[in-house]
Amino acid sequence: MSLAAETREAVRARPFVRDALRAGLVNHSAAASWLAARADLDGDPDAIAAALRRFREDLPAYETEARTASVSMRSGVGIADDPTEANDGAEGDGADADPLLRVGDAAVVEGGDRTAILATGDVDAAALADALGRLGAAEVEVAAAGVAADALVCVVSRRDGASAVRVVEAALEAVPVDER
Incomplete structure (x- = not known):
């Protein structure tokens, strides 16, 4: 494989570098040195920098788009490994309601000490990925998250x-567009 192909592969394995290249925010020499060390690229940093510049020319410009969605907060949720057990003995108080999110045998259910952020509308995996990145940057720990159809859910501590x-609303105002 050529050094240029290895460089592109290394960038694709690190989406934040690809996004920075698309946005024009990269010092190519610094990125080349970093990739040489982190991705074990065997080549001259100047050649890697040149490969980064050529790759940047092939990438679409970094753009965002606003999404139309309603964001709400639902307190008092928890994550249950077996939601049927979590609901035992609680008839009539909403415990039999469908979970907000289910992955395998685990589910986000009513009754707990966490808060679910629910966005409904024009949401997808790109919106979730951006929201999760922003929540991480804001040091908000996410206990569970998912997206399906027109619903996006992120479960955080009640305190957060x-x-x-606010973070999810801001994310939905500027979801990165990845045109290929």
């Missing part, structure tokens, strides 16, 4: 609920 709503 209000901040998480």
